[in-house]
Amino acid sequence: MFLRVKIWTFPACYSFSMFFVAVLLMGAASLFGLAADAITDDKSKVVQEIKFSPVYCFNTGLEKLIVRPDFIGCVIGEDHPLGESEITEGTERPTDINPQVLARFQSAQAAAKAEGIEMSIDSGYRTIQRQEYLFNRAIKEHNSVEEAIKWVLPGEISRHPWGLALDINLHHEKTGASWLEANGATFGLCRVYENEWWHFEPLVAPGGICPPLKPDASQVK
Numbered sequence: 259m260f261l262r263v264k265i266w267t268f269p270a271c272y273s274f275s276m277f278f279v280a281v282l283l284m285g286a287a288s289l290f291g292l293a294a295d296a297i298t299d300d301k302s303k304v305v306q307e308i309k310f311s312p313v314y315c316f317n318t319g320l321e322k323l324i325v326r327p328d329f330i331g332c333v334i335g336e337d338h339p340l341g342e343s344e345i346t347e348g349t350e351r352p353t354d355i356n357p358q359v360l361a362r363f364q365s366a367q368a369a370a371k372a373e374g375i376e377m378s379i380d381s382g383y384r385t386i387q388r389q390e391y392l393f394n395r396a397i398k399e400h401n402s403v404e405e406a407i408k409w410v411l412p413g414e415i416s417r418h419p420w421g422l423a424l425d426i427n428l429h430h431e432k433t434g435a436s437w438l439e440a441n442g443a444t445f446g447l448c449r450v451y452e453n454e455w456w457h458f459e460p461l462v463a464p465g466g467i468c469p470p471l472k473p474d475a476s477q478v479k
């Protein structure tokens with residue numbers, strides 16, 4: 259009798275022990291799994307937060323600058339994009355101001371207006387012929403090409419015929435141009451020359467940092 263009990267008891271105890279060990283191991287594994295999931299979730303959240311970059315758009319309905327994530331971008335029919343880098347000459351001669359330069363100006367103009375400051379494009383796009391006329395007139399006024407070129411560039415070199423240069427408030431209050439000099443980088447517009455407080459170009463991406471001023475237009479590349 260004693261032997262029979264002993265023979266049956268030992269394997270039974272062993273089986274139960276193994277059962278509890280197995281349950282404990284499963285529990286530990288599931289806890290570890292949950293913890294691992296939590297870590298993975300945290301990592302993917304961080305990756306998602308870092309992943310998108312801002313896209314700058316002039317919203318025509320609100321008439322102001324709005325910033326959208328790059329996975330949405332500017333909305334066709336509602337926004338005009340400001341572009342995401344310096345704007346340079348294209349391959350074809352335009353017939354008006356570059357649309358992204360105009361969107362930059364309109365965004366800046368709206369922000370200035372909200373602070374009670376008026377801003378206008380007193381001269382933007384010019385034909386090459388018009389630029390040549392202004393250059394020749396400057397030569398007569400200054401009595402030399404070397405002096406004239408500090409103020410007016412020839413038609414083939416100036417960025418006005420490319421629709422990439424804006425003369426702001428040249429015939430209006432200088433405060434508008436001063437505001438743009440202080441705040442234009444937000445919209446990707448920079449004052450370029452020390453001797454022309456009114457002349458701005460899209461030298462950086464919106465939100466960038468404008469380069470130092472050049473002494474005058476004769477320093478152009």
Ligand SMILES: [Zn+2]
Nearest residue numbers: 423424425457
């Ligand atoms: Zn100019």
